[in-house]
Amino acid sequence: MSNGSEFRTCPITGKKVFAATQNLVWINAVTAVVFILVGGIMALLVGLTRWPAVHLLSADLFYRFLTAHGLNMLVFWIVFFEIAGLYFGSSVLLNSRLAAPKVAWLAYLLMLVGAVLVDVMVFTGKATVMFSSYVPLQADPLYYLGIILFAVGALIGCAIFFGTLAIAKAEKTYEGSVPLVTFGLSAAAIIAVFTLACGAIIYIPTLLWSLGLITNLDPGVYRLIFWGFGHSSQQINVTAMVSVWYLLGALTVGAKPVNEKICRSAFLLYILFINLASEHHLLTDPTLSPYHKMANTSYFMYLAVLASMIHALAIPMCVEVAQRKKGYTKGLFEWLTKAPWGEPGFPALIFSLFIFGFIGGITGVVYGTEQLSIKTHNTWAMTGHFHGTVVGGTTLAFMGLTYYVIPLIFRREIIGKKIATLQPYIFAIGIILIALGMGGAGTLGSPRRHWDITFADAVIPFSFDPAVLFFTTIAAIGVIVAVVGGAMYVGVSVLSVFFGRKMAPNEAKML
Ligand code: HEM
Ligand SMILES: [Cu+2]
DSSP: OOOSOOEEEOTTTOOEEEHHHHHHHHHHHHHHHHHHHHHHHHHHHHHHHHSTTTOOSOHHHHHHHHHHHHIIIIIIIHHHHHHHHHHIIIIITTTOOOSOHHHHHHHHHHHHHHHHHHHHHHHTTSOOSTTTOOTTSOOOHHHHHHHHHHHHHHHHHHHHHHHHHHHHHHTTOSOSSOOHHHHHHHHHHHHHHHHHHHHHHHHHHHHHHHTTSOOOOOHHHHHHHHHHHHTHHHHHHHHHHHHHHHHHHHHHHOOOOSOHHHHHHHHHHHHHHGGGGGGGGGTTSSSSOHHHHHHIIIIITHHHHHHHHHHHHHHHHHHHHHHHHTTOOSTTTHHHHTSOTTSTHHHHHHHHHHIIIIIIIHHHHHHTSHHHHHHHTTBHHHHHHHIIIIIIIIIHHHHHHHHHHHHHTSOBOOSOHHHHHHHHHHHHHHHHHHHHHHHHHHHTTOBSSOSOTTOTTOSSOOOOOTHHHHHHHHHHHHHHHHHHHHHHHHHHHHHHHHHSOBOOTTOOOOO
16 A cells, blocks of 8 residues: 555556556456446346346345345445546546545545345345335344445545545645546535435434334335435436536547537536435325425426536537538538447447436436326336436446446556447347337336236236337347446456456556
């Protein structure tokens, strides 16, 4: 471990890369990939069980593995990667040493111990409570302890990020205002503090309740505060993803935001309004009045949607401007057709934007109205929606970025560049099929989190629309394709990180 002051100068970007930062980005990113591997294996097993033609697992294992899938993907993969991103976005992008690297290692250990504790509890069947762990479902106290340790670790990671921003400012390591990517990541980190505070407020009493020290925990209150944590964490993902979009635009075509002020104000809209969306999870609950729900989720929340729409237009625009400057000016779309489609970062950026916007975003805005929430709540349409946002959007963007982080920060040459280039295409096709299949089946009433969608063992005879089977088959094909795409990602990144050729200190090659 270094004392935090040694650095090298990146031959491509000219930025200082501090040894301590490099190690911490490395460990957090590699750990993230281990968790996406666990979550991906669970995805395959759960997905094949939902396919009536295979119906792989027993009901007990299905729910255990579904719980594991949700947590390993949505929490462990994403948050470890985000912490790596925060250290990169503060220390590397601002040319600054990282604040308190030893404390950052402590944060890492807390997160790791927390995640392992959670997984042990889930896999041994002591915490089959799904990702949302709704009260009165009860898990082993160690499960809640694991979540709390993980959240405290992540909170310390955010503090390191803010500390690094302060050091960079005090030591004048950059000129003018912070770069847009760092600005966006700061918005993500601010939202993270609110999110993790909600997590602490709800999981501490739940831990005490599972220990028998508190006897009554109100499910309505649990759901309200849980979603302050569970939904807001999705906003961290959105904000981090948008920051990565700007980064990918810069890395692949040298795109620069055309109007930085607008992009920055859009990030501010996220901080101010996005938490309101948390209440869309309560639209079918009797706790809040219809007036309150509608005002909140059908009016105020749109100010956050506005922010996403600004980014979704600003990014293609800055890509177009950068490409036109290079001389691709023929017709309306030469800038797009002549874009670097054969380099993984570009298709990852475009598919992430497309799937997030057109599949995840539009369904989210529609299902987030009180009327349609009643129809789609707890159906597979919901799962279709959020695989569009958090998988086709965030995960795909993070995957694309990885192929640049490995040569730039870890100084290893990518093994399997062709596979890396194909990977975003395969993964995107898989996720699109999953989202359409789940969306179609869900719209016809197929429930989410259900072990047997044919209801063969139902106590009360139940008939379902046979078209559901068509959509579940589409989803199942999507599951297989996406898992192949996911395996390509894990394979390329793990092989490259551990066995890729070590690059020479002055070697200025990205891919
Ligand atoms: C190869 C990629 C993936 C496949 C094939 C896949 C497939 C599935 C399937 C089949 C379900 C079960 C839905 C149900 O029966 O209710 C599910 C649930 C879920 N997935 Fe994925 N998924 C993938 C990636 C991801 C990623 C990357 C994330 C998050 C970043 C994610 C987050 C979730 C969540 C939160 C649930 C709901 C868990 C719950 O209901 O408690 N998935 N996924
Ligand atoms: Cu939500």
